[in-house]
Structure formats: structure tokens, C-alpha cells
Amino acid sequence: MIFHKTPLETARLIELEKRGDARGFFARFFCEKEFAAEGLTTRFVQVNNSLSAKKGTLRGMHYQLPPAAETKLVRCIRGAFWDVIVDLRPDSPSFGKWYGAELSAENRLMMYVPHGFAHGFITLTEDAEALYMVDAFYAPEGERGLRWNDPAIGIQWPIAPEEISDKDQKWPDLDAGFHGLERMRGLL
Template sequence: MIFTETKLKGAFILEIKKLEDERGFFGRSWCAKELAAHGLKHDIKQANTSLSLKKGTIRGMHYQNDPFQETKLIRCTRGAIYDVIIDLRKNSPTYKQWVGVELTQDNYKMLYVPEDFAHGFITLEDNCEVSYLVTQFYTPGAEAGIRWNDPEFKIEWPMNPEIISEKDRNHPNF
């Protein structure tokens, strides 16, 4: 696997190191040893999948509160998304900064999202499927969110959303 740290310390873009031949390629999309070697959490508790039917669907910005914070590894397995994370670690030098990454079925990139980060995405195509590996069990009472267009963060989304759930629409500003 290829690890590239983003400007947000501890958040990485991971790429599959492809071994290619006439059949196609083979590569790892998950390796606990490689994540551990980079000092990253790798104790997966759940694997989740979402399907968004329409281009312009926003999901987020989501996180779980202490002591149920999640580390996530996000991959778009069908279609294309613009994936965004916000650093909510109060003692971080990048506190309240965000990063956006295009994840597609063709680029095989994944986004490693540390604990205490908000996460969300907008679909760039119809029929987008996203896979999430998470280090914490979903805990309904611990879930939280920030409005996708909170002026505090000035996230530069590549398009205006067409579909937002009522829950995501009603997240408060930070």
C-alpha cells in the first residue's frame, strides 16, 4: 500500500500498490501490519456500505463523540465521490481545517480518517457505492454532525448538492 499524509496530520490517502500483468492487477486494500507500521489504528469493528442513487447527494458531516470516536477507511467502489474531512481535534495545529479528495472506482484511492474528524461526501455520479471500515461500533447516542455548508469551515464543494437527508440538513453549525 502507498501512504500519503494529507495536510491534516494523521489523515492519509492510501493507494493500492498494484502488481500488474496481462490479467489485470492484484494489490492490498487493507493490511493491519502496514497501518500499524505507520502508527495508524487498525482494529476494525464494522464494515459499512452506502449506495447513493443520484449525483449531487451529500452525506455528512458526521462523527461520533467521546468515548465512541471512530477511525474510518473510506473507499468508493462504484462511481465517484468528493470526500471531505474536518479536523476537530482541539489541540491540533490543523484544528478546524478541512481536506477534500476525489475517490473513484477507477483511482482505487482510500481516505484514512482519524478519530475526532468529521466526515462527509458528495456524489459526483449516479449510483455511487462507498465502503467504510470503522474501528468503533456505531453508537446512536454518540452520533453528531455539522452542517455541510457551515460558514466556519468554508468547504469548497465541487457542486451544489441536489439531495440532502433531513437529518443532515438539520445538523447545527459548529
């Protein structure tokens, strides 16, 4: 794997190193030794799969508060989506900043989303499918979300959303109390 640093502290865009021949290729999706050498999470407890049928479906911006904060490793396995992360860790030099990248079945890029980051994506194709590993179990009491179009964050989505759940439309703009920013201290 090739680990590319992003402008956001501790987040990575990961490229698979393909070894191939006339039959096709082989590549590692995850290797504990390689992740540990990068100082990244090496223990995942769930693998989740989502399918968005329509192009323009926006999911996000989601995260969980400590002690159930999640690290995610996200990959597109069918179609394409534009993946976005926002650093919500008050101690981080990249606090309040966002980063986005296209993940597709074709480019096989993965987004490493550290603890303390909100995460979401918008589908660029019909039938876009995501596979992602998380290092914490779902904890409904710690679930939070950030409004996808919060002007203080200024995410520049590549296309206009066509589908957004009621829940995702109702997340508030960045607010220290609701978003539990004090609980995010020390997650670097």
C-alpha cells in the same frame, strides 16, 4: 499501499500498490503491518456499504463522540464521490480545517479518517457506492454532525448538492458544546 500525508494532522490519502499482468492486478486494501508501521489504527469492527443513486447526493458531515469515536477507512467501489474530512480535535494544529479528495472506483484511492474528524461526501456520479471500515460500533447517543456548509469551516464542494437528508440539513454550525469539542481533547 502508499500512504500520502494530508494537510490535516494524522489523516491520510492511501493509494493501492497494484501488482498486475495481462490478467489484471492484485492490491491490498488493508494490511495490519503496513498500517501499524504508519502509526494508524489496525483493528476494525464493522464494514459498512452505502449506495447513493443520484449524482449530487451529499452525506455528512458525521462523527461520533468519545468513547465511541470512529476511525474510518473509506473507499469508493462504484462511480465517484468527493470525500471531505474536518479536524475537530481542539489540540490539533489543523483544528477546524478541512481536506477533500476525489475517490472513485477508477482511481481506487482511500481516505483514512482519524478519531475526532467529521466526515462526509458528495457523489459525482449516479450510483456511487462507498465501502468503509470503522473501528468502533455505532453509538446513537454519541452521534453528531456538523453543517455541511458551515461558513466558519468553508468547505468548497465541487458541485452543488441536489439531495441532502433532513437530518444532515439540520446539523448546526460548529459549536463547542453541541459538537463535544472538549471530549475530543487528547485524540491526537
